[in-house]
Amino acid sequence: MSSSQARLFRRRGGRSRTSRPGLGLLSAPAGLAGRLEDAETLDRVTQPLAEAIRRGLPAGGRDALHGVWAGQPVHPALVALPLGFWTSATVLDFVPGSGRASRVLLALGLAGTVPAAAAGLADWSSLHREQQRVGLIHAASSAGASALFAASLAARMAGRDSGGRLLALGGLAAVATGGFLGRHMAFGLGAGWHDLCRVYELPDGRLARRRLGYLTLTVLRQGGDVLALADQCAHLGGPLHQGSVADGEHGPCVTCPWHGSTFRLADGTVVHGPATARQPAFDTRVVEGGMVQVRPSRPSRRAHAR
Numbered sequence: 001m002s003s004s005q006a007r008l009f010r011r012r013g014g015r016s017r018t019s020r021p022g023l024g025l026l027s028a029p030a031g032l033a034g035r036l037e038d039a040e041t042l043d044r045v046t047q048p049l050a051e052a053i054r055r056g057l058p059a060g061g062r063d064a065l066h067g068v069w070a071g072q073p074v075h076p077a078l079v080a081l082p083l084g085f086w087t088s089a090t091v092l093d094f095v096p097g098s099g100r101a102s103r104v105l106l107a108l109g110l111a112g113t114v115p116a117a118a119a120g121l122a123d124w125s126s127l128h129r130e131q132q133r134v135g136l137i138h139a140a141s142s143a144g145a146s147a148l149f150a151a152s153l154a155a156r157m158a159g160r161d162s163g164g165r166l167l168a169l170g171g172l173a174a175v176a177t178g179g180f181l182g183r184h185m186a187f188g189l190g191a192g193w194h195d196l197c198r199v200y201e202l203p204d205g206r207l208a209r210r211r212l213g214y215l216t217l218t219v220l221r222q223g224g225d226v227l228a229l230a231d232q233c234a235h236l237g238g239p240l241h242q243g244s245v246a247d248g249e250h251g252p253c254v255t256c257p258w259h260g261s262t263f264r265l266a267d268g269t270v271v272h273g274p275a276t277a278r279q280p281a282f283d284t285r286v287v288e289g290g291m292v293q294v295r296p297s298r299p300s301r302r303a304h305a306r
């Protein structure tokens with residue numbers, strides 16, 4: 001973005017990134033996760049790694065690991081398997097005579113980490129920077145947990161059952177740490193602002209399609225204003241970015257190319273059916289450097305921040 005373009009968008013209401021609430025108001029674990037989000041030094045690892053994963057994985061493979069075929073992310077479901085096996089093994093450690101069952105469960109948990117880690121890395125590589133910083137520590141905790149459970153299994157196989165049980169307890173603690181950070185990422189992804197694209201990459205006055213994690217958005221730029229709706233029509237899923245835009249008494253509206261439903265771009269209100277449900281809308285803002293950020297809009301909130 002040129003300096004004159006940056007001045008233009010700032011004059012038209014582009015705002016700086018909002019500051020984070022004081023960490024003193026947050027619980028200690030949430031405060032730690034917040035500090036990880038701000039730890040820009042982690043970018044030296046996360047950025048090249050994410051780039052390498054994105055380049056190394058073909059688009060079809062990425063989609064499969066994201067869970068596009070399942071209609072929902074598969075990483076959380078895959079993670080549940082090793083977690084369940086390892087928790088069961090650790091509980092069985094307190095039941096006399098169940099050493100063999102514990103070993104089998106530990107081995108199954110280790111086998112389950114492979115698909116879970118692959119799906120997690122694919123998801124992580126598509127997050128924005130703040131989530132990737134937290135995700136790096138989440139992945140390190142999970143890898144540490146796997147190493148501890150592997151060491152636990154090895155110790156048991158060598159006849160050192162007591163040491164194996166202690167290592168399993170350590171693995172469970174590492175899993176809990178990784179799980180907390182994973183939840184923090186998932187929550188943050190749903191609740192915060194997310195980088196979408198540079199404002200100058202959007203055509204002026206024409207609909208564009210942009211990806212946001214698992215979502216696809218229809219985006220309209222009008223000068224310095226950006227409006228965004230979910231791309232899949234609330235009627236039967238038509239691609240709104242292929243529809244037409246018109247300015248009328250309701251402001252800029254998009255008409256679906258499939259059956260003609262018309263939605264207000266500012267907040268997704270239905271102007272004409274056959275759709276009867278509001279189209280999911282997003283708040284937008286343009287921050288320093290011309291980055292367009294979006295977050296899910298509540299019906300009571302204006303769909304753009306100006």
Ligand code: FES
Pocket residue numbers: 233234235236237238256257258259260261273274275
């Ligand atoms: S799918 Fe959009 S109007 Fe039917």
